[in-house]
Amino acid sequence: MERWDRVGRIAGYGAALALSPYLLIKVGWVVGSVAGVLPVGEGFTMAEWVVLNTVTVGMAAIGIALALALVRPWGMRIPGALVGFCAWVGSGFLVSVLPFAAVGGLLEEGGDDPALPVWEGVLIQFGFLGMGLGLAIAVPAYLRRRWPEAFAGRIGDGPRSALPWAAALGAAVGLVWLYWAAGGTAGIAHPAERIGAGYVLGAVGGFWAVAGAVAVWVVARTRPAGVPRWIPLVFGWVGSGSLFAWSGWKLPVTLYLALAGPAGVTPPENPAVAALLHLCAVVAGAGMLRTLVRSGSGSGSGSGSRKGKTAVHRGVGSLG
The missing domain is CATH 1.20.140 (Butyryl-CoA Dehydrogenase, subunit A; domain 3)
Structure with missing residues (x-):
């Protein structure tokens, strides 16, 4: 258990660190477009571009906070429903992003904005991959640490429920x-x-x-x-x-x-x-x-x- 917890904590810190460049890039896009020094994405108005990227900034901030909550002592004091819901939604997002990010470089297609610098694209993909892999390890470790009995046993131990x-x-x-x-x-x-x-x-x-x-x-x-x-x-x-x-x-x-x-x-x-x-x-x-x-x-x-x-x-x- 101690070894699993140690690996989970490292993965949680790694996830938060990996997603940080994505957060900074998105903040830069919002500030730069409002200031007029960066272009607005193709097919979007200024308002639409700012709203879209502000939402993703919030999502990235929540993702980083979640990764830290899985490894820091204060994360054990947060209501279980809040941590569980964020982990559930975050896992749902990233499970689709991971394969896409992994093979995205093999697809000879541009993104939404052809002017996107290569280094930004690399950091964005790295952020998704790092966050996804980190949460894949940190979430189970956190669940085992907080609710060790919840997932024990085998199928058939409990009563059969109605057709789902x-x-x-x-x-x-x-x-x-x-x-x-x-x-x-x-x-x-x-x-x-x-x-x-x-x-x-x-x-x-x-x-x-x-x-x-x-x-x-x-x-x-x-x-x-x-x-x-x-x-x-x-x-x-x-x-x-x-x-x-x-x-x-x-x-x-x-x-x-x-x-x-x-x-x-x-x-x-x-x-x-x-x-x-x-x-x-x-x-x-x-x-x-x-x-x-x-x-x-x-x-x-x-x-x-x-x-x-x-x-x-x-x-x-x-x-x-």
Whole structure:
């Protein structure tokens, strides 16, 4: 346990350090564009550019604070619901960013702004990779340290719950994304606008949606009984977070693009279809997490049952 904690603490500090350049770059973009010394991104007005990047500044600041909360003593005093929710959303965002950042250099496509200096692009990708990898290690270490009994046991220890409708909805959304990633055109209004980055993000998002849905189904139906409980919990946690976080971000953006129609920005998907999918994904992600929480509150057996229930209710269960 001590070795795992030590590695987790190093990973948390590394995540905060890796994302710091991204935060500074985004702050520079906002200040520079307002001052007139840096250009506004293509297809955006000044107000739109400042609002978009101010939001990402806030997200980066929250990410850095989260990474530090996972390793500093004051992080153990923060309400478990707040830390858990931020970790859930952050994991959901980064699980899709990591593969994209890893293969982004292999895709011969420019970003939103062709004037983006190479060094800025490298630092941004490094920040996402470092943050994602750091949280992947620091979050489990923090959870084990704060709620050691919550994820113990095996599938089948607790009672079977009702059929998880949220898992079925999440799987349906994921299958549509995988269909688009495989080249399907139903629901695609502008096929010529599709790029490699979109295929990668669609494939990753679809995979985690389906994997998370299957994991939640396994936990809820307590089959197969001998599987260690932490395995489907990890996939259910990440899959539900990916559905909720990315579609929670994409839904307002999709609605804005559909209603405002900014010049030079043409999403490939049909706006109505895309908005409906993102709405379903947000609902499914939240519902899948609730299923995990409710299933976890009834887990545990033998002398450790009461401890397990108490840990889940006070910790992860506070998210529900």
